[in-house]
Amino acid sequence: MKTVYVDNNATTKVAPEVLEVMLPYFSEYYGNPSSMHFFGGQVQKKVDEARERVADFLGAEPSEVVFTSCGTESDNAAILGTLDSYTEKRHLISTRVEHPAIGNVATYLGRKGYRLSELSVDREGRLDLDDLRESLTDETALVTIMYANNETGVIFPIEEIGEIVKARGISFHSDAVQAAGKIPLNMKKSKLDMLSISGHKLHAPKGIGVLYIRKGTKFSPFLIGGHQEKGRRGGTENVPYIIGLGKACELAKRHLDEENTKVKALRDYLEAKILERIPNTLVNGDRVHRLPNTVSVSFEYVEGESILLLLSDLGICASSGSACTSGSLEPSHVLRAMGVPFTAAHGSIRFSLSIYSTKEEMDYIIEHLPPIIQRLRDISPFWKDYLKSQGKA
Amino acid sequence: MWDYTEKVKDHFLNPRNVGEIDNPDGAGEVGSLACGDALRLTFKLDEKKRIKDVKFKTFGCASAIASSSALTEIIKGKTVEEAAKVTNQDIANYLGGLPVEKMHCSVMGREALEAAIANYRGQKVTKEDFEVVCNCFGVTDREITHAIRENDLKTVEQVTYYTKAGGGCGQCHPKIEAIIEKVRKEMDKEAPPPKPEKKKLTNIQKIKLIEDTLGREIIPALKADGGDLDLIDIEGNKVYVALRGSCSFCPSAEITLKQYVETKLREFVSDDIVVEEVRP
Structure with a gap:
């Protein structure tokens, strides 16, 4: 059949070109990028290259790219890492149509005493931006709104939303897991402070994600550990998958x-x-x-x-x-x-x-x-x- | 993907007796578009009052369609009295079992059958006669009670799997819990559990049996309420335990110990057990 x-x-096929560049890093080049010797150093170079490819794809600086284990981790880190940096602010704005990686974190925070505003959508799945304007307060720590909906494909006007949110100086994150690779993303021209993407939605394997964090954004690490990812995400780098994602982003751009x-x-x-x-x-x-x-x-x-x-x-x-x-x-x-x-x-x-x-x-x-x-x-x-x-x- | 049996797949891909009988002797319909599944059952009797022909129409998932198809095969050739005895377990068993989350499909089959038989007998069964417990799915106390009795259900989650009640907003969970408690008390009275025979135990057998009884009969019940219990020591007929979790600050801890743990240990181990609590 x-x-x-x-x-x-739901998920995509791993591009053959992606798999090909990954394989040597399971066998021959198994060094730890943090090591001082040449064997780790040569791997570090490849991780840097992959970071540059991802940055190029997102229109970002390489230093703004943080590798994570998946889209869900990126979303969790964005929300919790922001709230942790603004402990005095106890209000979060999101929408009723987010992926559970955002929606269930918001529900969890609601139980912990945060105030939530979940914006409604109309029959066509569109947001009312006046609702957003009315929801913003001095207490608002973060606005997180998905770039495009996973079920319907409806794209939200992220830049228009960004104008409204940033005029109030509030942190702005978007779950772009479904948008990445399907519509153009350019962080240089964007109002976004943070953006999540997931490898397996754009022909890289499952188990790798990215959190873009704009330079100067207040953020506390979600995974606390070593100095990796400039202290923004502990844990030894998932080298083969990072290299695979770099290739996938290069292909996605093309x-x-x-x-x-x-x-x-x-x-x-x-x-x-x-x-x-x-x-x-x-x-x-x-x-x-x-x-x-x-x-x-x-x-x-x-x-x-x-x-x-x-x-x-x-x-x-x-x-x-x-x-x-x-x-x-x-x-x-x-x-x-x-x-x-x-x-x-x-x-x-x-x-x-x-x-x-x-x-x-x-x-x-x-x-x-x-x-x-x-x-x-x-x-x-x-x-x-x-x-x-x-x-x- | 659901782990459906071959029989479920067969009855879904090749459903038996699809359709509607004109001028049926009995017709029943349960479910709705809003609920996500619905079943319309019609049957006709022969001169010996046996179900000669039966047909169904179902809106729903694969297991709903397979359960409906199975139901028609089960009741074909039966008298109305015989058919009335068919349970949702009979439907699930006929299909080689259903995923537990899908048991409500078999219950829907049984309810449609009940409605069709009531219709044949000229009885009117309407939801208005009973209290709607779950507003999201329109499930009545009668349906929940029936499912608890027929399937020996013990938890709200099980009731949701079998009837859908409580599967929406969740506001009715306390009501469902109350129904479970009430019905299970009735069931316990009707059929008291046979007491296990107690024989003379060696010390090692006794310790083992106390540990087993705690693990099987007592700790799971405490855990269900957020509590726990540790066995500290056994000296002759005295059992020393420490309560953990929510039990340890529960004002009813004394009663929990004396009435519950002791009763259970006396029932399963020895009539002279005395439980003592060790406080930290």
């Missing part, structure tokens, strides 16, 4: 145009054909301000897990915001925050493409998806009721 992988917002032309065209083709061939289907989220690789669609009167398993049976790998796929009993917090009606929320499917996606794969999905939805609608008691209500049955 062939595998059609359209779940790249592929950015392709993401916004070829990948976007494939996504638009898939979306258009699905809407054309399957009735009672709607797209979740703002279709204009959206990542080029993501589409979240809801099929009314059917349930997401059933769709996923039937797709999976044909080798198609996607994901869903339905309740049943997570082990939770309610649909995703993102769709609920957007107010997607229950008729559609349980039947949401996310397709997320990559530069490795092909037209043949899209055609394969377009061929097999309509009969799957029809089959589940034929089993669903609500479909016939709906048709009757429309005078169609």
Whole structure:
């Protein structure tokens, strides 16, 4: 059975070029970059090179790049490291649609006595910036708002938000795990103080992340230990993964145009054909301000897990915001925050493409998806009721 | 990915008896679009009052569809009286088991069957007759009680897995706890647990049995309330223990010791056990 992988917002394939540059650092070049001898020194040079590549990709200075173990660590470090630097400020602003790496940290801090403002989104998944303006106080230690949403791909106006936040002199962080590699990021022109990215979302392996920290930003280390990362993150450097991420960032920079032309065209083709061939289907989220690789669609009167398993049976790998796929009993917090009606929320499917996606794969999905939805609608008691209500049955 | 059995996969990919019977003898519907799953069950009887034909329509995940399909296969050919005895465990067993988080799918099957039989018998069962405990998923005290009894449930988490109650905002958790306590007391009265036979023990056997009983019967219950207990010493029939965690500052610690630990040790080890608390 062939595998059609359209779940790249969950994780991506490690690029062969990335794996290739990593391998020698598992075997031959195992030195510790901190060592005084030549054997460690030669590894240090490669780590520096990787840091330069990541900095180049983000439009940052190499000294502003801190390597971490994953996106979640970067997010945790950004929040806790900032609050620790402003102990007198006890207010945090975020949104209702953040990834759990932010959302659950915020909830945890709420339990610890911090005041939280979680900004709402509208039906299209957009923020109301007046809400943000009204939420800012002298007590606010940090504003953390995701760059782009993992489920819908909706992009937030980070620079416009930055203008508002920085006018008040407040620290500003963004979880850009889904945005990195898909839309341009340039920290030199940005208002952001901190930004999180994750290796495995841009064709590096799992287990490596970055926290960008603008020079001069107040920050206390989250992982306390050795002098590594200029004292901002203890722990011996994960050398092969850092080198892999450097390569992945170099490739991502090179592929950015392709993401916004070829990948976007494939996504638009898939979306258009699905809407054309399957009735009672709607797209979740703002279709204009959206990542080029993501589409979240809801099929009314059917349930997401059933769709996923039937797709999976044909080798198609996607994901869903339905309740049943997570082990939770309610649909995703993102769709609920957007107010997607229950008729559609349980039947949401996310397709997320990559530069490795092909037209043949899209055609394969377009061929097999309509009969799957029809089959589940034929089993669903609500479909016939709906048709009757429309005078169609 | 869920670890579904081959039988679940088969009934999901090839569901049996899909559809709706026109002019059925019995029809039942449970669940809703908002809840994320729903099942409509219809059946027709033959002249011997056996279920001749049964069909289902289900909105829901793979295990909901498989549970519905299994239910129809189980009750086909049964009399209404026989069908009324089918439990959600029967549905889960027929499928070779369900992931515990998905047991509510089997409960939905049983509830739809109950509703269809009530409909056949001309009885009206409406949610309004009972107290809705979980507002997020519209689960009544009756449904929770039934699931506790039928599946020997002991915790709120289990009740959520079996009925969905408490799986949303979580505000009803204290209510569910109260129902569990009440129902389990009733269950204990109905069937008192058989007392294990006590025989003359050597000192080593006795120490071992005390340790086992503490570990199996007593400490887990204390831990559930945030407490713990350490065995300090055993001297003849006296057992010295120290309470830890929330137990140690609990005003009811004395009572916990005397009534609970001692009763349990007397029940499982020896009738003359006396428990003494060692304070730090």
